[in-house]
Amino acid sequence: MAFTEGFISELVGRKATVNDIPVGKVSDFLVNDPDGKFPLIDGLIIKTVQGLRFAPMDTVADVDRDGTVALTLTPKEPAPPDQDALFLIADLLDKQIVDVDGRKVVRINDIEVARAGDRMHVVAADVGVAGLMRRLGLKSFGKRFAPGIYRSVPRSMIAWDSVAPIRDANPTQVRLSVKESKLARMHPSELAGIIGDLSAPEAAAVVRQLDDETAADAFEHLDADTQKTLIDDIGTERAADIIEEMDSDDAADLLAELDEERQRELLAEMSEYTASELRELVKYPEDTAGGLMTTDYTWIYPHRTAEATIRKIREIAPTSEFIYYLFVVDREDTLLGVLSLRTLLLADPSATIHDIMDTDIITVHPDMEADDVAATIARYDLMAVPVITNDGKMLGIVTVDDAIDAIMPEDLARKIPHFTARRRGPKTEIAGV
Amino acid sequence: MNEAPVATRQRPILRRLLLVAAVLGPGFITASAGNDVGGIATYSQAGAQFGYSLLWSLIPIAVALIVVQEMATRMGCVTGKGLAALFRENFGVRTSFIAMATLFFINTLITSTEFAGIRAATEIFHVSGYISVPVALVAVFFFVLRFNNRVVERTFVVLSLVYLTYIASAILAHPDWKAVAHAAVVPSFDLRTAGWLAMLVGIIGTTISPYMQFFLQSAVVDKGSRVEDLPMARADVVNGSILAIALAGFMIIASAATIYVANQHGAHIAIPQQAGDFAVTLKPLAGPLASLLFAFGILNAGLFTATVLPLSTAYVVCEALGFEAAIDRKFSEAPVFFTLFAAGLVLGAVIVLIPGLPLLRFILFSQVLQGILLPAELVLMLIVINRKSVMGAYTNSRAANVVAWTTVIVIGCLSVVYVLGQFIPQLLGG
Numbered sequence: 001m002a003f004t005e006g007f008i009s010e011l012v013g014r015k016a017t018v019n020d021i022p023v024g025k026v027s028d029f030l031v032n033d034p035d036g037k038f039p040l041i042d043g044l045i046i047k048t049v050q051g052l053r054f055a056p057m058d059t060v061a062d063v064d065r066d067g068t069v070a071l072t073l074t075p076k077e078p079a080p081p082d083q084d085a086l087f088l089i090a091d092l093l094d095k096q097i098v099d100v101d102g103r104k105v106v107r108i109n110d111i112e113v114a115r116a117g118d119r120m121h122v123v124a125a126d127v128g129v130a131g132l133m134r135r136l137g138l139k140s141f142g143k144r145f146a147p148g149i150y151r152s153v154p155r156s157m158i159a160w161d162s163v164a165p166i167r168d169a170n171p172t173q174v175r176l177s178v179k180e181s182k183l184a185r186m187h188p189s190e191l192a193g194i195i196g197d198l199s200a201p202e203a204a205a206v207v208r209q210l211d212d213e214t215a216a217d218a219f220e221h222l223d224a225d226t227q228k229t230l231i232d233d234i235g236t237e238r239a240a241d242i243i244e245e246m247d248s249d250d251a252a253d254l255l256a257e258l259d260e261e262r263q264r265e266l267l268a269e270m271s272e273y274t275a276s277e278l279r280e281l282v283k284y285p286e287d288t289a290g291g292l293m294t295t296d297y298t299w300i301y302p303h304r305t306a307e308a309t310i311r312k313i314r315e316i317a318p319t320s321e322f323i324y325y326l327f328v329v330d331r332e333d334t335l336l337g338v339l340s341l342r343t344l345l346l347a348d349p350s351a352t353i354h355d356i357m358d359t360d361i362i363t364v365h366p367d368m369e370a371d372d373v374a375a376t377i378a379r380y381d382l383m384a385v386p387v388i389t390n391d392g393k394m395l396g397i398v399t400v401d402d403a404i405d406a407i408m409p410e411d412l413a414r415k416i417p418h419f420t421a422r423r424r425g426p427k428t429e430i431a432g433v
Numbered sequence: 434m435n436e437a438p439v440a441t442r443q444r445p446i447l448r449r450l451l452l453v454a455a456v457l458g459p460g461f462i463t464a465s466a467g468n469d470v471g472g473i474a475t476y477s478q479a480g481a482q483f484g485y486s487l488l489w490s491l492i493p494i495a496v497a498l499i500v501v502q503e504m505a506t507r508m509g510c511v512t513g514k515g516l517a518a519l520f521r522e523n524f525g526v527r528t529s530f531i532a533m534a535t536l537f538f539i540n541t542l543i544t545s546t547e548f549a550g551i552r553a554a555t556e557i558f559h560v561s562g563y564i565s566v567p568v569a570l571v572a573v574f575f576f577v578l579r580f581n582n583r584v585v586e587r588t589f590v591v592l593s594l595v596y597l598t599y600i601a602s603a604i605l606a607h608p609d610w611k612a613v614a615h616a617a618v619v620p621s622f623d624l625r626t627a628g629w630l631a632m633l634v635g636i637i638g639t640t641i642s643p644y645m646q647f648f649l650q651s652a653v654v655d656k657g658s659r660v661e662d663l664p665m666a667r668a669d670v671v672n673g674s675i676l677a678i679a680l681a682g683f684m685i686i687a688s689a690a691t692i693y694v695a696n697q698h699g700a701h702i703a704i705p706q707q708a709g710d711f712a713v714t715l716k717p718l719a720g721p722l723a724s725l726l727f728a729f730g731i732l733n734a735g736l737f738t739a740t741v742l743p744l745s746t747a748y749v750v751c752e753a754l755g756f757e758a759a760i761d762r763k764f765s766e767a768p769v770f771f772t773l774f775a776a777g778l779v780l781g782a783v784i785v786l787i788p789g790l791p792l793l794r795f796i797l798f799s800q801v802l803q804g805i806l807l808p809a810e811l812v813l814m815l816i817v818i819n820r821k822s823v824m825g826a827y828t829n830s831r832a833a834n835v836v837a838w839t840t841v842i843v844i845g846c847l848s849v850v851y852v853l854g855q856f857i858p859q860l861l862g863g
Contacts, residue, residue, distance in 0.1 A: 094522050107755030135526035199513025
């Protein structure tokens, strides 16, 4: 009977024959494009007396259910080097992968494949006890002597669509077309949790697979130690790209943890605009309004109409983090008033911002202590509070979530399951969802 | 508004367990955990039975210990993975499963020797083992589950300093320092005397326990040590190993200067077989204070290792077989981990309480197993550490390979001779 579906542990080690003459043993499976939903196996690696040889899938004539693998041609081509393709056994079996759907790091016990026509696809990763038992050779034993128990062994399969291999992609090799990584489907905080769980080399490999924006989002959720380690591992240029994409307060926090020389190196790789902004932010102590604030706020000139402003917001919203308050400034950045999104939406479309803005503004000074900033936000039920200089110039805003982060006691953070306190950095003492 | 920020990094279990490690280094902790009840018993017996004559063996053992633990540390720093994970990734399911099953079995036996020590020590204070062992069991559970409590962590640091009392008791025993110095550097062999070789194998097995490499490497990884930290980590391993060996030496000296010397002068003191008996035997020889100190030392060692061992075993086994392992998860999230931890701990405690069980044979058996497992473990370590695909530029130097392979061969031969000796007693002049 022909093999239609099964596990690679059942195929590996089988005799490969050409015209019933043994030529070697199946030792691995090669996948050139592992990013597909159910990637195609391009060929088998056959261990012959001459060494490892590549047998393209179209030379595989027949795979017996329990017997041999029949080839039409003796495999002559040497097996390609490891970095050029994915090998199911060498690169994945017994290794850790990210289960994008279950949002955790798991170890692969076995890999399910299916054969349809002359094609063979990778279907799923087996991460359960059943896979372990199969690998231990306990499957037939279990079936025969304890069928009841064997059937009750939980099967945990992860569809390949949700499997993200952690491979240390060659760092020197420039990836021209960055396909969207499966990893990017996770929530940034979950992705950060995974990165934190991995060993340093693996964490770097994961970050290398991400686009700058996803990496930046994940970075914002990492503790300072992990951030520092990663920056060292992924190289200054890439690190600078990622930091540029981060919220300015998080980026400044990160930079503040590094020594001056490292700061300079990273800032030199960034655009002049971001670099100068970050240079300013790094100066403020982390437990003050200045240290907590982000410069990523939405500002507007007073002469615009409500309608034009709404249109503008629609344009910038996708890239802007905080759009719930609009800060009305003049050309010198002096804060004139504040406008909530609600007021704006309810206003007459032809009204000017100047007419509808609230001029009775609660503000804080950059030197104000984090506790007092949080108290201010709480007292006036704000979602964010603007930070201004003595002469009324707008510097940035402190958002309510950053304020909570800064004042939440570590003990409370520890009580929250799954996530424990970050150890350093302005957001540090906090955790929680 | 931004999505709620979530601090993400799990506090690794071993770091939490041994926050101490952040101050004193994993090497120091491993050294402390290594001088457990079984170790105390072995070293004390070596001194009582053979005087200072086995002291010299500690120097080559120290060299081997440093080389082996440096390897584990280096593997941890370079790969960021525990030894169990590396075994799994390099040798597959079967080898790791066998290794983990053996490790769990041996460690449960060792745990039971810790509880035996706790029992013996409290019985000196006239507290029945049927009370002290369950109390200790509950205390260990409490320790582990409450470990975010800094007070408990600091208690741990202080407790590990209790080991220093062995130095005091050795000095108080007024040994003949000239004889000690001579025995420490001049090797002597006494293959004809029954039990000499067994004692040597026992010393090696308890000083370089197979589980210590797993434990040390995981602790290095959890501490987040990296290649840049290697010089520091190496220094820590060297310090820890020297400390462990020095403490072993002082234990041998203490019992040699008392029990062995008294027997040489015509006394007929039976050699105590278990750690707890030493405290009793010491009383007339070294006074009630020394006896009390000794009992307290055993209690401390027992509690220390009974806490560390089942937890780190469950952690390591889960690491190899790919199960979730984290102490701050709910049971349903890491069932295998919690089950293994509880099973190892409870089994260890229960074994001690079974009346009439030949505990001594258990201890001996676990030491033989350790002696046999150690060369196997070292061979696997050597294969992985010499793989460029795993270690890059940090594969073993030739010198490290020579020392490590010599260790494998010497321990392997000793174990074979020892095991044969068990079946053919005549072989060892018995």
